[in-house]
Amino acid sequence: MTAKDGQGIDAFPPALRALLEAELAAGNTILEVGHGSPAPPVGAWVRLAKRVATRPRAASPEIGFHDRRSSLWSGEWTDPRRFFFVLEPPGPSPPAPDMDALRRAAAPPAALRPPRPAPLAIEVDRRGEMLTCREDGRVATIICTFSGGPRLLPRTLEGWWIPAERRSDPIAPADRAALVGRIVEHCRRLGMAGLTIED
Incomplete structure (x- = not known):
């Protein structure tokens, strides 16, 4: 001193x-x-x-x-x-927060989480210019033309066909838009570069 x-x-x-x-x-x-x-x-x-x-x-x-x-x-x-x-000197540092516990606490309860859509399988028929979508025991078709680059026509998506029950279900407008979005995403993953949507 x-x-x-x-x-x-x-x-x-x-x-x-x-x-x-x-x-x-x-x-x-x-x-x-x-x-x-x-x-x-x-x-x-x-x-x-x-x-x-x-x-x-x-x-x-x-x-x-x-x-x-x-x-x-x-x-x-x-x-x-x-x-x-x-x-006085500083006290000991507090323990590091448990980030996993914080993430768990911030996550919404399972009952509030939006349900994940069922896996979507798409079969491409280039000659018939048709895409066949299959998920959860139901089938829907949509026209996709391939001349001059692939073009998807959402207006041709009419509804779901349930083969086991031999009946069809209409698709609500909001569900139709969501399904078209999933089809576009799936097609781009399949390598359909330049896919456009034509209504």
């Missing part, structure tokens, strides 16, 4: 000086004496090597106490005007 450091400590109010003396007598040490934040220019601060152990971690009329829990210091002991500070 330099002479200048000693002068800084001499300027401490009596209650804070008594706290420092009690800590030094108990085996704590001063790591650093400084001027500036958190103290104003007219004050000073002392950084201890260990937490204060000679008094309860609570404020009194002569000494204020705040448990900061920051990465720079933990507890701070100060005079009522907050010109002089005794700073």
Whole structure:
């Protein structure tokens, strides 16, 4: 500790000086004496090597106490005007958050998740200019012309045929748009570059 450091400590109010003396007598040490934040220019601060152990971690009329829990210091002991500070070393770092648990907590319950569509299989008949879509025991067809580049005609997608029940189901407009989107995505994965949609 330099002479200048000693002068800084001499300027401490009596209650804070008594706290420092009690800590030094108990085996704590001063790591650093400084001027500036958190103290104003007219004050000073002392950084201890260990937490204060000679008094309860609570404020009194002569000494204020705040448990900061920051990465720079933990507890701070100060005079009522907050010109002089005794700073404790930072506490241990908190454990890293369990990211898997956070993701699980943020995920919607299974009952609220939108159901995944059944796998879609598409058979391409280039000569007949037809795509046959099969999923979940039902079949739908849509015209796809190949002269001048593949062109999909959504207006030709009429409905689902359920062979086991020998009946057809119409496709609602929103479901039709979703199905066309899935067909386009599937066709592009099959290598139909330049596929366009023509209504």
